[in-house]
Every structure is written in structure tokens, then in C-alpha cells.
Amino acid sequence: xxxxxxxxxxxxxxxxxxNMPLAGRMRPTDLDDFVGQGHILGEGRILRNMIEQDKxxxxxxxxxxxxxxxxxxxxxANRTKAEFVSFSAVTGGTKEAKEIMAAAEKRRQxxxxxxxxxxxxxxxxxxQQDAFLPYVEKGSITLIGATTENPSFEINSALLSxxxxxxxxxxxxxxxxxxxxxxxxxxRGFPGREVSAGDDLLRIIAEYADGDARTALNTLEAAVAxxxxxxxxxxxSRDAVADCISRKALMYDKDGEEHYNIISALHxxxxxxxxxxxxxxxxxxxxxxxxxxxxxxxxxxxxxDDVGMADPNALLMATSAFFACRNMGMPECRYALAQTVIYxxxxxxxxxxxVAIDRAxxxxxxxxxxxxxxxxxxxxxxxxxxxxxxxxxxxxxxxxEKITKMQCLPDSLKDAxxxxxxxxxxxxxxxxxxxxxxxxxxxxxxxPPE
Numbered sequence: 001x002x003x004x005x006x007x008x009x010x011x012x013x014x015x016x017x018x019n020m021p022l023a024g025r026m027r028p029t030d031l032d033d034f035v036g037q038g039h040i041l042g043e044g045r046i047l048r049n050m051i052e053q054d055k056x057x058x059x060x061x062x063x064x065x066x067x068x069x070x071x072x073x074x075x076x077a078n079r080t081k082a083e084f085v086s087f088s089a090v091t092g093g094t095k096e097a098k099e100i101m102a103a104a105e106k107r108r109q110x111x112x113x114x115x116x117x118x119x120x121x122x123x124x125x126x127x128q129q130d131a132f133l134p135y136v137e138k139g140s141i142t143l144i145g146a147t148t149e150n151p152s153f154e155i156n157s158a159l160l161s162x163x164x165x166x167x168x169x170x171x172x173x174x175x176x177x178x179x180x181x182x183x184x185x186x187x188r189g190f191p192g193r194e195v196s197a198g199d200d201l202l203r204i205i206a207e208y209a210d211g212d213a214r215t216a217l218n219t220l221e222a223a224v225a226x227x228x229x230x231x232x233x234x235x236x237s238r239d240a241v242a243d244c245i246s247r248k249a250l251m252y253d254k255d256g257e258e259h260y261n262i263i264s265a266l267h268x269x270x271x272x273x274x275x276x277x278x279x280x281x282x283x284x285x286x287x288x289x290x291x292x293x294x295x296x297x298x299x300x301x302x303x304x305d306d307v308g309m310a311d312p313n314a315l316l317m318a319t320s321a322f323f324a325c326r327n328m329g330m331p332e333c334r335y336a337l338a339q340t341v342i343y344x345x346x347x348x349x350x351x352x353x354x355v356a357i358d359r360a361x362x363x364x365x366x367x368x369x370x371x372x373x374x375x376x377x378x379x380x381x382x383x384x385x386x387x388x389x390x391x392x393x394x395x396x397x398x399x400x401e402k403i404t405k406m407q408c409l410p411d412s413l414k415d416a417x418x419x420x421x422x423x424x425x426x427x428x429x430x431x432x433x434x435x436x437x438x439x440x441x442x443x444x445x446x447x448p449p450e
Contacts, residue, residue, distance in 0.1 A: 022190075022221035023214045026183050027071050029078055035179055035213070036171040037068060047072075047166060054080050056115065058136055058143040060151050060160065063168030066212030069146035072168075073117040076144065082113035089123035094131060101135045108140045121145035122154035129156040136162050170211025177206040179213055180220055184236075195224055197236035208245045219244050259290075263298060266341070271306055275345035282341050292333050296322035299340050307344060308353035310425035317343050348425030356419040363413065370410030401448035405441045 028034045031041060031048060040047040050056045056076055061069040077084040085100055104114035121129070135141045136159065143163060147154060151165055171179075180202045183189030197220075205223070209216035219241075226240035262284055269277035285295060299321055303314035317340045324336035375392035379385035394404035407414055421431035436449035 021218065022183060023217040025188055025191075026179065026217055027074065030075060034068060034071065034075065036175045037072075037168055039169070040166055051076055051079055054082075056080065056142060056144070058141075058163040060121070060145045060147060060155060060163045060165045061168055062147055062149075062151055062165055064148055064170055064212065066209070066214035066216075067168045067170060068213070069168060070117075070119060073119075073144055073146065076115065077117070080113075080115055082115045082142070083107060084115045084117070086117045086119070088119045089121050090119070094128050097128070097131050101131065101140065104135060104140045105138075108138070114141045115144060116141045117144045117146070119146050120148075122147040122149040122151075126156045129159050133159050133162070171209075171213055172211070173203070173206045176209050176211065176213060176216045177203055180205060180216055183217060183220060190224065190234075193229075194233040195236065196233065197224075201236050201238060201241050204241055205245065262288075263295075266295075267298070267302060270302060270341060270345045271349070273345055275342045278341045278345045279338055282337060286330065286334055286337070292325035292330055292337060293322065295337055296325045296340075299337070299344060302344055305354045306349055306351060307347045308350045308427070309421060309430050310348040310350035310427040312426060314344055314347050348427070350422040350424055350427050352419060352421050352427065359418045363416065367412070370412055373407065373410060375406060376408060403437065403440075403448060 031051065034041060037047075039045065042048065061072060063069055073086070077086070083104075085104070087097065087100060100116060104116065107114050116132075118124075118132075132141070132143055133156070136143050143159075145155070145163070151160055155163075177199075180197075181199075184195050184197045184202070189195070201223075202220075205216055205219050208219065220236075223236055223240040223244045224234055226243060227234050227237040229235075262281055266278055266281040266285070269275075269281055282295065286292070296318065300315065300318040303318040307314040321333070321336040321340040325333040328336075374388045375390065375394070377384070377389040379389040384390075392406070394406040396403050409416060419434070421427045421434055423431060433449060436445070439445045440448050
């Protein structure tokens with residue numbers, strides 16, 4: 001098996017490993033050394049069988065950073081008898097991809113297989129991904145893609161339908177700990193030096209890494225470098241570990257799927273009247289660096305969509321939070337956001353406002369554009385008055401009841417009902433009042449609404 005990249009043959013393991021980061025030195029080269037993903041790599045599991053039989057189909061590895069996507073591709077490279085080509089969507093472009101495809105097609109015609117690994121395949125746009133499609137269909141290449149983003153949104157649907165999606169899970173703290181212990185105790189982790197580390201410190205790093213092996217190994221390497229050494233022996237110190245993990249980098253990509261997952265969690269926690277969960281997800285977003293104005297806009301949306309007229313103060317709270325975020329920023333505006341999130345979580349629910357505007361928009365989009373009734377038009381000129389503009393207008397303030405039975409919708413929609421109040425919170429009052437208004441206008445009651 002030959003393993004190549006766009007820039008020539010892959011470097012072989014050797015003395016150059018000493019200059020690699022710890023994560024690179026510890027990268028497994030076979031399945032026996034691989035840690036985690038037992039649901040697909042355990043004995044008799046799907047991916048293990050495919051790799052051992054050298055019958056790997058086109059696959060998309062989907063999972064968070066540091067869980068083994070690139071490592072699995074390297075293990076496949078070591079096991080397959082096909083030509084293995086590694087390509088990064090970050091550094092490569094369409095021109096290079098087409099060159100790889102052309103070379104793969106020549107191999108296919110001579111009876112040779114090509115396995116193409118595309119790291120961060122989601123970085124290619126849909127048009128660039130199209131370049132792979134005919135070659136996957138013809139069998140010129142077996143495509144292995146790695147992505148941290150949901151393939152349903154980021155991968156061309158035609159290409160995705162020809163690939164098997166395998167989900168890689170974050171490593172458990174115990175699995176990450178075993179990797180750290182192996183790095184400290186084995187000769188490959190810190191060649192030429194003796195490193196001593198207590199289990200308690202390694203477990204602190206393992207917990208900090210949030211299932212990301214690369215983060216854990218990088219943190220360990222930095223902590224070892226900052227720990228005292230004597231006579232060729234380094235003892236991992238608690239202070240060095242504390243310095244390296246002083247601020248936890250939460251898994252939160254403002255442009256990726258986790259962004260949408262967490263804002264969804266915030267919305268649904270508020271909708272379920274759970275202020276504790278809502279404040280937690282708010283904190284996750286703020287600590288992850290989310291723009292407070294984005295959060296405030298979503299709270300304004302929630303106040304209209306989920307609370308509405310059941311508590312009109314909800315919209316005032318949300319817009320006040322937006323004002324605070326715009327004029328104060330972090331960290332001061334966190335209090336306004338937290339207060340609003342708690343208020344919205346405890347507010348009565350009604351989606352009648354959202355239903356009303358959506359019903360009206362549906363009629364606007366799907367029905368002819370009805371002319372404004374003459375009685376509602378302003379007669380700005382003498383000609384407009386002669387044409388009947390404003391004729392029949394009834395001025396509510398000029399009546400004793402402060403309301404009239406004048407029709408305000410076009411004839412074709414005169415009986416349309418868009419707003420149907422619920423019976424929670426303030427909306428119970430509005431429901432009663434609106435029913436009285438509608439009954440009076442329809443002649444079903446004699447006394448006007450108060």
C-alpha cells in the first residue's frame with residue numbers, strides 16, 4: 001500500500017517523531033491501540049469488520065474534534081491494499097481535487113483501487129463536493145470524509161446518499177485518562193525523558209478535555225513543559241496543570257451545529273418553564289463567546305412566539321435586554337439576559353400572536369392582493385374624494401361606544417379570523433373582551449363592549 005498526499009509521500013515514523021506534538025507521537029497506527037468508539041470498532045462491529053477485510057465503502061466520519069476521525073483514516077491507510085491519498089479541504093482546492101480524481105480514474109482503468117481521505121470535507125461548498133460524485137459512482141475512488149458538522153446540512157445530498165455515515169462519540173473521561181497514562185508511562189510519549197504524573201492530575205486533565213483526546217494530550221504536554229525537572233526526570237506539578245486549564249474552553253462553535261443545538265436547548269428549556277436549565281444554556285453561550293445581541297434577538301422572538309399576549313411585559317423585558325446588550329455589552333449585560341431568560345421561563349404561554357401573523361401572511365401570499373376598502377382610504381386630493389376615497393369611514397372616537405361596526409377587511413376576507421386568544425395569563429382578559437367586540441359587531445349582543 002502506498003500512502004500519498006498532494007505534496008508527495010507521507011513521512012515515515014522515525015526520529016522526526018521527537019519534533020512532533022505529543023498528540024502526533026501518540027497517534028495509534030492500528031486498531032489494537034485505538035481508544036474509544038467501541039460501538040463501531042468493538043469485536044464484530046461494523047467498521048472493524050470493514051477495515052480487517054479491507055472492504056471499506058465510502059464513509060463520512062462525523063464527530064467532534066479529537067475523537068479519532070483522522071486517526072481512523074490513517075489506520076485504514078495502513079491496512080488497505082489500495083492507493084491511499086490524503087487531502088485537506090482547508091489547504092486544497094478544486095483544481096487539486098480534480099487532479100486527484102484524474103489519477104484515480106487512471107488507476108481504476110488499470111484495475112487498482114484508490115481510497116481518498118478528505119479531512120474537514122464540510123469546508124468544501126456543495127459545488128466543489130460535486131467534483132467527487134461521478135468518481136464515487138464509477139468506483140474510481142472510495143471516499144472517506146471527516147467532518148465536525150452535521151452531514152445533513154453540510155454535505156451534498158447526492159454525495160451523502162452514496163456514503164455511509166458513522167457517528168463518532170466524545171471519549172469518556174476514563175478513555176482519555178488511559179491515553180494520558182499511556183503517554184506518560186510509555187516511551188513514545190516523551191522520548192528521552194522520564195515523566196512522573198499522579199493519577200489525580202491526569203484525571204483533572206481528562207475531565208477538562210471534554211472527550212477531546214487532542215486537547216488532553218496538548219494540555220498534558222504543556223503542563224509537563226512547565227513542570228520542574230531534575231536529573232532527566234520531570235514530575236508533573238499541580239500548579240502547571242492549573243495554569244494550563246485556568247479557563248475551560250467549552251465546546252461551542254458559533255458558526256457550527258453546536259451553536260444551533262445550544263440555542264435550541266435554551267428555547268426549549270424556557271418553553272418548558274425550566275429557568276435553571278435555561279440559565280445554564282445561556283451561560284454556555286456567553287462563556288463560549290456568543291454575541292449577546294444575538295441572544296437578545298432570540299429572546300425577543302421567543303417573547304412573541306411563545307408568550308405573546310399572555311404576558312405583554314415579556315416583549316418589554318426582551319427589548320430592554322437588547323438595549324442593555326447594545327449599550328453595555330459583556331460582562332454587565334449578563335444580568336439583563338439572565339433576568340429575561342428567567343422571566344420568560346416563568347411567564348404564561350400563548351402562541352396566538354405567532355399563529356395570527358402566520359395565518360395573515362399565508363393569506364397575503366396565497367390570495368390575490370385585495371384593494372384597500374374605500375372607507376379606509378385617505379382622500380388626500382379633491383380627485384380622490386370625488387372617486388370615493390374615505391366614503392363611509394366611521395370615526396370611533398366620535399361615537400359614544402368608542403367603537404363602530406365598520407368593515408376593515410376586504411370583502412373576500414371579511415369573515416377571516418386570525419387572532420384567537422388563549423386562556424392563560426393576561427390573554428384570558430383579552431379573550432373575553434375580543435369575544436364581546438366580535439359578538440357586538442355581529443349583532444349577537446346589544447350592549448357594546450366596555
